[in-house]
Amino acid sequence: MYCNELADRIRAVLAGIDGARGATEQQMFGGLAFLIGGNMAVSASAQGGLLLRADPASRGALCAEPGAERAVMRGRSLDGWLRVDDAAVASDEDLARWVRIGVEYAASLPPK
Template sequence: MKSSYIWVSGGGQDRGPACHDGEMAYDEGLAARVRDLVGDELGLTEKKMFGGLAMLLDGTMTCGVHGAELIVRTDPAEHEAQLAEPGAHPFDVGGRQMKGWLLVAAYGCEQDTDLRRWVDRGVSYARTLPPK
Protein backbone atom coordinates (compact mmCIF):
# COMPACT_ATOMS: atom_id res chain seq x y z
CA MET A 1 0.00 0.00 0.00
CA LYS A 2 1.59 3.26 -1.11
CA SER A 3 0.77 6.62 0.42
CA SER A 4 -0.41 9.49 -1.73
CA TYR A 5 1.66 11.89 0.40
CA ILE A 6 5.02 12.73 -1.14
CA TRP A 7 7.81 13.53 1.29
CA VAL A 8 10.55 15.80 0.05
CA SER A 9 13.93 15.21 1.65
CA GLY A 10 15.58 18.14 3.31
CA GLY A 11 16.40 19.51 6.72
CA GLY A 12 13.67 21.33 8.54
CA GLN A 13 10.94 20.63 6.01
CA ASP A 14 7.48 19.56 7.04
CA ARG A 15 7.26 15.78 7.16
CA GLY A 16 3.58 15.87 6.37
CA PRO A 17 0.47 15.54 8.42
CA ALA A 18 0.13 13.24 11.35
CA CYS A 19 -2.25 10.39 10.70
CA HIS A 20 -5.03 10.29 13.28
CA ASP A 21 -6.84 7.00 13.02
CA GLY A 22 -9.09 6.70 16.03
CA GLU A 23 -6.58 6.52 18.89
CA MET A 24 -3.59 6.15 16.59
CA ALA A 25 -1.48 9.15 15.71
CA TYR A 26 1.76 8.81 13.80
CA ASP A 27 3.87 10.81 11.38
CA GLU A 28 2.49 9.93 7.95
CA GLY A 29 5.48 11.54 6.23
CA LEU A 30 7.86 9.21 8.07
CA ALA A 31 5.53 6.29 7.33
CA ALA A 32 5.67 7.14 3.60
CA ARG A 33 9.48 7.22 3.69
CA VAL A 34 9.56 3.82 5.42
CA ARG A 35 7.07 2.39 2.89
CA ASP A 36 9.30 3.59 0.08
CA LEU A 37 12.17 1.58 1.56
CA VAL A 38 10.34 -1.65 2.37
CA GLY A 39 7.35 -1.60 0.02
CA ASP A 40 8.84 -4.08 -2.43
CA GLU A 41 9.80 -6.69 0.19
CA LEU A 42 8.02 -10.01 -0.37
CA GLY A 43 5.81 -10.94 2.56
CA LEU A 44 5.46 -7.36 3.82
CA THR A 45 2.27 -6.22 5.53
CA GLU A 46 1.32 -3.15 7.52
CA LYS A 47 -0.43 -3.42 10.85
CA LYS A 48 -1.53 -0.94 13.49
CA MET A 49 0.48 -1.69 16.63
CA PHE A 50 1.87 0.13 19.66
CA GLY A 51 -0.26 3.17 18.89
CA GLY A 52 1.32 3.52 15.48
CA LEU A 53 2.05 1.69 12.25
CA ALA A 54 4.21 -1.43 12.00
CA MET A 55 5.80 -3.09 8.98
CA LEU A 56 5.82 -6.87 9.29
CA LEU A 57 7.80 -9.29 7.19
CA ASP A 58 6.21 -12.75 7.13
CA GLY A 59 4.39 -11.79 10.33
CA THR A 60 7.47 -10.51 12.19
CA MET A 61 7.81 -6.83 12.94
CA THR A 62 10.74 -5.09 11.28
CA CYS A 63 10.13 -1.41 11.90
CA GLY A 64 7.40 1.16 11.96
CA VAL A 65 6.33 4.58 13.09
CA HIS A 66 5.41 5.37 16.68
CA GLY A 67 4.26 8.98 17.01
CA ALA A 68 6.98 11.04 15.34
CA GLU A 69 9.64 8.38 15.84
CA LEU A 70 10.86 5.33 14.04
CA ILE A 71 10.52 2.05 15.92
CA VAL A 72 12.95 -0.70 14.93
CA ARG A 73 13.28 -4.32 15.98
CA THR A 74 16.93 -5.29 15.98
CA ASP A 75 19.20 -8.03 17.23
CA PRO A 76 19.10 -7.89 21.05
CA ALA A 77 22.84 -8.62 21.11
CA GLU A 78 23.43 -5.25 19.40
CA HIS A 79 20.96 -3.31 21.56
CA GLU A 80 23.42 -1.50 23.83
CA ALA A 81 25.73 -0.45 20.99
CA GLN A 82 22.81 0.86 18.95
CA LEU A 83 21.54 2.92 21.89
CA ALA A 84 24.72 5.00 21.56
CA GLU A 85 23.73 6.13 18.05
CA PRO A 86 22.16 9.57 17.49
CA GLY A 87 18.47 9.66 18.34
CA ALA A 88 18.25 6.05 19.53
CA HIS A 89 16.59 5.33 22.85
CA PRO A 90 14.87 2.36 24.48
CA PHE A 91 11.31 1.41 23.68
CA ASP A 92 9.46 0.58 26.84
CA VAL A 93 6.05 -0.82 27.37
CA GLY A 94 4.50 -0.11 30.73
CA GLY A 95 7.85 1.05 32.13
CA ARG A 96 9.62 -2.13 31.03
CA GLN A 97 12.42 -1.80 28.48
CA MET A 98 12.13 -4.17 25.54
CA LYS A 99 15.62 -5.29 24.57
CA GLY A 100 16.03 -5.40 20.81
CA TRP A 101 13.35 -2.77 20.28
CA LEU A 102 14.46 0.83 19.78
CA LEU A 103 12.89 4.16 19.07
CA VAL A 104 14.81 6.59 16.90
CA ALA A 105 13.97 10.27 17.32
CA ALA A 106 13.27 12.27 14.17
CA TYR A 107 16.75 13.82 14.13
CA GLY A 108 18.31 10.32 14.13
CA CYS A 109 16.57 9.32 10.90
CA GLU A 110 16.04 12.66 9.19
CA GLN A 111 18.65 11.90 6.52
CA ASP A 112 17.65 9.21 4.02
CA THR A 113 20.91 7.31 4.60
CA ASP A 114 20.24 7.13 8.35
CA LEU A 115 16.65 5.99 7.84
CA ARG A 116 17.78 3.33 5.37
CA ARG A 117 20.42 2.03 7.81
CA TRP A 118 17.83 1.64 10.59
CA VAL A 119 15.17 0.10 8.34
CA ASP A 120 17.70 -2.31 6.84
CA ARG A 121 18.63 -3.44 10.35
CA GLY A 122 15.02 -4.21 11.13
CA VAL A 123 14.48 -6.10 7.87
CA SER A 124 17.75 -8.02 8.23
CA TYR A 125 16.93 -9.09 11.78
CA ALA A 126 13.37 -10.11 10.87
CA ARG A 127 14.78 -12.34 8.11
CA THR A 128 16.71 -14.32 10.77
CA LEU A 129 13.47 -15.21 12.57
CA PRO A 130 11.03 -17.91 11.54
CA PRO A 131 7.86 -16.74 9.74
CA LYS A 132 4.75 -16.52 11.92
Protein backbone atom coordinates in the same frame (compact mmCIF):
# COMPACT_ATOMS: atom_id res chain seq x y z
CA MET B 1 -1.22 9.11 15.58
CA TYR B 2 1.84 8.22 13.52
CA CYS B 3 3.31 10.49 10.86
CA ASN B 4 1.97 9.62 7.39
CA GLU B 5 5.02 11.19 5.75
CA LEU B 6 7.35 8.94 7.74
CA ALA B 7 5.22 5.89 6.87
CA ASP B 8 5.50 6.81 3.17
CA ARG B 9 9.27 7.18 3.51
CA ILE B 10 9.48 3.74 5.17
CA ARG B 11 7.41 2.23 2.32
CA ALA B 12 9.83 3.72 -0.20
CA VAL B 13 12.82 2.21 1.63
CA LEU B 14 11.12 -1.19 1.90
CA ALA B 15 10.42 -1.19 -1.85
CA GLY B 16 14.17 -1.10 -2.45
CA ILE B 17 15.04 -4.01 -0.14
CA ASP B 18 14.74 -7.43 -1.80
CA GLY B 19 13.68 -9.30 1.33
CA ALA B 20 11.15 -6.64 2.29
CA ARG B 21 9.03 -6.41 -0.83
CA GLY B 22 6.41 -8.68 0.73
CA ALA B 23 6.14 -6.55 3.86
CA THR B 24 2.69 -6.16 5.35
CA GLU B 25 1.34 -3.25 7.35
CA GLN B 26 -0.57 -3.36 10.60
CA GLN B 27 -1.54 -0.73 13.12
CA MET B 28 0.21 -1.62 16.39
CA PHE B 29 1.15 0.28 19.54
CA GLY B 30 -0.59 3.38 18.15
CA GLY B 31 1.73 3.43 15.15
CA LEU B 32 1.92 1.78 11.76
CA ALA B 33 4.07 -1.34 11.85
CA PHE B 34 5.75 -3.00 8.88
CA LEU B 35 6.08 -6.76 9.22
CA ILE B 36 8.35 -9.26 7.50
CA GLY B 37 7.06 -12.82 7.67
CA GLY B 38 4.60 -11.70 10.34
CA ASN B 39 7.38 -10.26 12.54
CA MET B 40 7.48 -6.54 13.17
CA ALA B 41 10.58 -4.93 11.66
CA VAL B 42 9.91 -1.22 12.05
CA SER B 43 7.06 1.09 12.91
CA ALA B 44 6.24 4.72 12.29
CA SER B 45 5.71 5.42 15.98
CA ALA B 46 2.80 7.38 17.40
CA GLN B 47 5.41 9.02 19.66
CA GLY B 48 7.40 10.23 16.66
CA GLY B 49 10.33 8.57 14.98
CA LEU B 50 10.64 4.81 14.76
CA LEU B 51 9.96 1.85 16.96
CA LEU B 52 12.51 -0.64 15.68
CA ARG B 53 13.11 -4.32 16.22
CA ALA B 54 16.79 -5.26 16.41
CA ASP B 55 18.98 -8.10 17.55
CA PRO B 56 19.17 -7.85 21.36
CA ALA B 57 22.91 -8.61 21.14
CA SER B 58 23.47 -5.38 19.18
CA ARG B 59 21.36 -3.21 21.51
CA GLY B 60 24.34 -1.66 23.32
CA ALA B 61 26.06 -0.52 20.15
CA LEU B 62 22.84 0.74 18.59
CA CYS B 63 21.77 2.62 21.73
CA ALA B 64 25.14 4.38 21.75
CA GLU B 65 24.16 6.09 18.49
CA PRO B 66 22.63 9.57 18.64
CA GLY B 67 18.85 9.51 18.81
CA ALA B 68 18.52 5.81 19.63
CA GLU B 69 17.49 4.34 22.96
CA ARG B 70 16.02 1.19 24.38
CA ALA B 71 12.24 1.13 23.97
CA VAL B 72 10.16 1.32 27.14
CA MET B 73 6.51 0.28 27.16
CA ARG B 74 4.31 0.52 30.23
CA GLY B 75 7.39 1.28 32.32
CA ARG B 76 9.25 -1.81 31.15
CA SER B 77 12.43 -1.77 29.04
CA LEU B 78 12.23 -4.17 26.15
CA ASP B 79 15.15 -6.24 24.86
CA GLY B 80 15.44 -6.08 21.11
CA TRP B 81 13.29 -2.98 20.71
CA LEU B 82 14.58 0.54 20.11
CA ARG B 83 13.13 4.00 19.79
CA VAL B 84 14.84 6.12 17.15
CA ASP B 85 13.93 9.79 17.25
CA ASP B 86 12.91 11.97 14.32
CA ALA B 87 16.28 13.72 14.08
CA ALA B 88 18.07 10.37 13.67
CA VAL B 89 15.95 9.53 10.61
CA ALA B 90 15.77 13.01 9.06
CA SER B 91 17.88 12.04 6.05
CA ASP B 92 16.82 9.31 3.64
CA GLU B 93 20.18 7.57 4.14
CA ASP B 94 19.77 7.43 7.92
CA LEU B 95 16.19 6.20 7.64
CA ALA B 96 17.24 3.49 5.17
CA ARG B 97 19.99 2.30 7.51
CA TRP B 98 17.64 1.96 10.49
CA VAL B 99 14.91 0.29 8.42
CA ARG B 100 17.44 -2.23 7.08
CA ILE B 101 18.48 -3.10 10.64
CA GLY B 102 14.86 -3.87 11.50
CA VAL B 103 14.22 -5.79 8.29
CA GLU B 104 17.34 -7.93 8.65
CA TYR B 105 16.44 -8.92 12.19
CA ALA B 106 12.77 -9.59 11.44
CA ALA B 107 13.76 -11.68 8.41
CA SER B 108 16.04 -13.78 10.62
CA LEU B 109 13.11 -14.85 12.83
CA PRO B 110 10.84 -17.81 12.07
CA PRO B 111 7.75 -16.70 10.11
CA LYS B 112 4.52 -16.43 12.06
